[in-house]
Amino acid sequence: MSATRDPRFAPRLAGACIDFAPEASCLEIQGLSLAYGDTPALEALSLRVPRHRVTAFIGPSGCGKSTLLRALNRLHDLNEEVVREGRILLDGQDIHAPEVSVAELRRRVGMVFQAPNPFPMSIYDNVAFGLRLQGRVSKRKRDDTVEWALRSAALWHEVKDRLQASAWSLSGGQQQRLVIARTLAVGPEVLLLDEPASALDPISTLKIEELIRNLKSTLTLVLVTHNMQQAARVSDYTAFLQGGELVEYGPTDTLFTNPRLRRTENYITGRMA
Amino acid sequence: MIGVWHAWRGRTPRGEGPWAWLSAGSVALSLLALAALLLLLTVRGLGHFWPADVALVTLADGQQLAGVPVREVALPGDGRERLYRTGNAELEDGVWAWVPVAAITEVEYPRELVRVERRRGDEMVGWLVGMTREDGRWIEGARAWTALQERLHVLQGLRETRDRLRETVILPHVSEREPGDGDTPELTRAYARLQELQAAMEGGRLILRAAGGERLVVPLEALQSARRPNAMSAIDKLADWSDAVWRFLTEGPRAANTRGGVWPAIFGTVLMVILMSVMVMPFGVLAAVYLNEVAHQGRVTRLVRIAVRNLAGVPSIVYGVFGLGVFVYGIGGTLDTWFFEERLPSPTFGTGGLLWASLTLALLTLPVVIVATEEGLARIPDQQREGALALGATRLEMLSRVVLPMATPAMLTGLILAVARAAGEVAPLMLVGVAKLAPQVPVDGHFPFLHLDRKFMHLGYHVYDVALHSGDLQAALPLAYATALLLVLVILVLNLTAIFLRHYLRVRHGMPSPR
Structure with a gap:
């Protein structure tokens, strides 16, 4: 954003290894640096997220992948300590521009968190939560949207007879799909998934992964995971981050089978301490 | 008693050894003391009404x-x-x-x-x-x-x-x-x-x-x-x-409170507690929301929080003196000169009354409500807040639709503690509005129906009055026991109401009850 660089950020490193087919990009990150107080978390990171694809961010714990994800819908705004530099463009528009409403941005860029976080209300009310925020929607329209969202999240058949039951009565995997349905109901263009299956059992994990693959026909998905098999299974592109820098970014097949850099290879083959 | 029960059933308390027995023993002792207290009040208080043989x-x-x-x-x-x-x-x-x-x-x-x-x-x-x-x-x-x-x-x-x-x-x-x-x-x-x-x-x-x-x-x-x-x-x-x-x-009391009933005192106690709750809850909850959700979590906030917690320990008579000086003489006296000048020099709000008593007790219980609500807010995981924000909620919507509903059980816990403390307070009331005998209850069929300026009777003060200010203590003591029992029952009923409400809310939200 600003022309002068904040001294807290390390000087820009030599460019990361980027092998990115110039598809239509949905999100574009330009020189993003971010620090929690005096602790830098991301350093001069640039990458483009292609539209209607699944992009995975992988990397060791503390590499900044979750920080990057949360920057994409401005969840860092809550934390007064966070210092940011650089731009993030959504469909060519800077998401930090003063005319952008944060609430509107977050409706366009939905987010699913690591632990399922349904609200303490009924299943129906959870899915309708975002709709109700948007003001007057007829009950019929709302019912339709709730059903559509639950179907899209592959949860409708399991809950259609108990929509008024508490969301907390669902299993962990169902709760996570409910959270996805809740996010879909708002009609986002981008869906950010922060280790969405790390708290789930293997079968629920598979369901979530299948769901991710199905959703990419209409949505741009960004997935943070430290399960490399998962990244390999569901994503089209993978970005490997380490120490707050982007190390390598390219099509998933290439990155996993033929990484360009030694660091990437060490990580994906598990040789990194 | 639990410990005694376990011992009797041939079970030792969890964690063998003398410490387990000692702790179980102190639980048993506390419960026995409580049971003895209730038994004394019940037998002496209710026995008073029995037509004994001559x-x-x-x-x-x-x-x-x-x-x-x-x-x-x-x-x-x-x-x-x-x-x-x-x-x-x-x-x-x-x-x-x-x-x-x-x-x-x-x-x-x-x-x-x-x-x-x-x-x-x-x-x-x-x-x-x-x-x-x-x-x-x-x-x-x-x-x-x-x-x-x-x-x-x-x-x-x-x-x-x-x-x-x-x-x-x-x-x-x-x-x-x-x-x-x-x-x-x-x-x-x-x-x-x-x-x-x-x-x-x-x-x-x-x-x-x-x-x-x-x-x-x-x-x-x-x-x-x-x-x-x-x-x-x-x-x-x-x-x-x-x-x-x-x-x-x-019935109402007769013969300088040594005969008759205590209806006006029951009514006064309950009404005062309800008014106090109505006053303390919005302020306490808003203050807690500010401290926990809005304020920058820095040194000043920490200081304020410590100060609020310490306010809970200020002796109640201090609040009574404050209420007398600020509410009764300060605000009440000013109100009288503005709106009730024609009645001066006899005061309307410039003397102790229901409004000032409730307000003083609301101030007294404010720290309790703030602390309980804040603890409830702090227990809500940040994921809930972020989940709401990620759906496009503003901070206000997040607070009102997700955070506050989740904190209602904690607020009710605060209310329960506040009621338990306020209903039993006598000392500050003596300064700000309780009366030995108030012929009219503060609610009647005449405009404005609820008379906040009236003095009222209170069960706690009634116990004090009956036990100490009647000529024949031997004769008055059973009446004091009966009134004290009633005070305990009134607090119990008020608390049970809040506890059931809290349970209902937890069930409705599908939240687990704490152990």
């Missing part, structure tokens, strides 16, 4: 006395002494009599012995000689007993009519009357009717013979009830007892 005691020297045995003590040397409640305050050796047990030759329970409850003063015990009716006719023997009961019933009806007239017509008129105004026609009519009723009550006397042979003459209108407990069956007594308890709960 003993006719003949002593070795031939003297006789009639009374209800109260208790017995061992003398320093040898032997025991028994205390009888003999009533008959007009006699020289009246009301209480200590009798050496060794001197008693005979104890009988004659069916004809009568206990007469007076409207004020102590009861009378003796044999019914006869009565003169209000028209002057003399009746004696068995017919006198029937006639007495009929007359007492009539008198009770007349008194109720009179009290209703006083409450619904006369008092409202008088309180609205400006100085110098004459009587309205309605008021004149009411006074005339009052005199009629008064006249209808007068006349007739009852003549009793005390156990010592003295004649006792008493006007009938001074009597509340008469019964022959020795001739009553257990069922009769139970009916009598329930009636007495009911009257204690529903």
Whole structure:
């Protein structure tokens, strides 16, 4: 954003290894640096997220992948300590521009968190939560949207007879799909998934992964995971981050089978301490 | 008691060894102390209303006395002494009599012995000689007993009519009357009717013979009830007892609070607690939301939080002094000069009253509500907040739709603690509005229906007043026990309401109840 660089950020490193087919990009990150107080978390990171694809961010714990994800819908705004530099463009528009409403941005860029976080209300009310925020929607329209969202999240058949039951009565995997349905109901263009299956059992994990693959026909998905098999299974592109820098970014097949850099290879083959 | 129970069932408390036993023992001791307290209040308080048998005691020297045995003590040397409640305050050796047990030759329970409850003063015990009716006719023997009961019933009806007239017509008129105004026609009519009723009550006397042979003459209108407990069956007594308890709960006090019921005090306590809750909850919750959700979590916030927690430890009388100085004299006095100037120098809000008492207690319980709510807010995971924000909610929407509903059980916990503390407070109330006797409850059918400026009665203060400010402590103590029991029950009911509400909210939100 600003022309002068904040001294807290390390000087820009030599460019990361980027092998990115110039598809239509949905999100574009330009020189993003971010620090929690005096602790830098991301350093001069640039990458483009292609539209209607699944992009995975992988990397060791503390590499900044979750920080990057949360920057994409401005969840860092809550934390007064966070210092940011650089731009993030959504469909060519800077998401930090003063005319952008944060609430509107977050409706366009939905987010699913690591632990399922349904609200303490009924299943129906959870899915309708975002709709109700948007003001007057007829009950019929709302019912339709709730059903559509639950179907899209592959949860409708399991809950259609108990929509008024508490969301907390669902299993962990169902709760996570409910959270996805809740996010879909708002009609986002981008869906950010922060280790969405790390708290789930293997079968629920598979369901979530299948769901991710199905959703990419209409949505741009960004997935943070430290399960490399998962990244390999569901994503089209993978970005490997380490120490707050982007190390390598390219099509998933290439990155996993033929990484360009030694660091990437060490990580994906598990040789990194 | 849990520990004792486990031991009895042959189980040791979890975690073997002396520490487990010691801790289980202290739980048992605390529970026993609590049970003993409740038992004492219940037995002494409720026993007061039981129509106990009257003993006719003949002593070795031939003297006789009639009374209800109260208790017995061992003398320093040898032997025991028994205390009888003999009533008959007009006699020289009246009301209480200590009798050496060794001197008693005979104890009988004659069916004809009568206990007469007076409207004020102590009861009378003796044999019914006869009565003169209000028209002057003399009746004696068995017919006198029937006639007495009929007359007492009539008198009770007349008194109720009179009290209703006083409450619904006369008092409202008088309180609205400006100085110098004459009587309205309605008021004149009411006074005339009052005199009629008064006249209808007068006349007739009852003549009793005390156990010592003295004649006792008493006007009938001074009597509340008469019964022959020795001739009553257990069922009769139970009916009598329930009636007495009911009257204690529903009637106003008489004879400087030493007789009658405590209804205005129950009403005042509950109303004050409700008003206090209405005042303290919004402020406490908003303050907690600010401290936990809005304020920058820096050194100043931490200091404020510590200060709030310490406020909970300030002695309540300090709040009373503050309320008197700021609310009563400061704000109340100013309100009087602005809005009620025509009534000065007699104060309207410039004196203690329901509003100031509730406000003082709200201030007293504010820290409790803030701390409890803040703890509830802190327990809500940040994921819930982020989840709401990620759906496009503003901070306000996040707070009102997700965070606050999730914190309602904690707020109710705060309310429960606040009610428990406020309902039992007496010291600050003495400064800001409680009254020994408030003839009108603060709610009636006259605009503005809820009279915040009125003084009110309070169960806690009533206990203090009855126990310490009535002449005969022996006689007043059971009444103090009964009132104290009632205070405990009132707090229990208020708390149970909040607990059930909290449980209902938890179930509705599908939240697990804490252990």
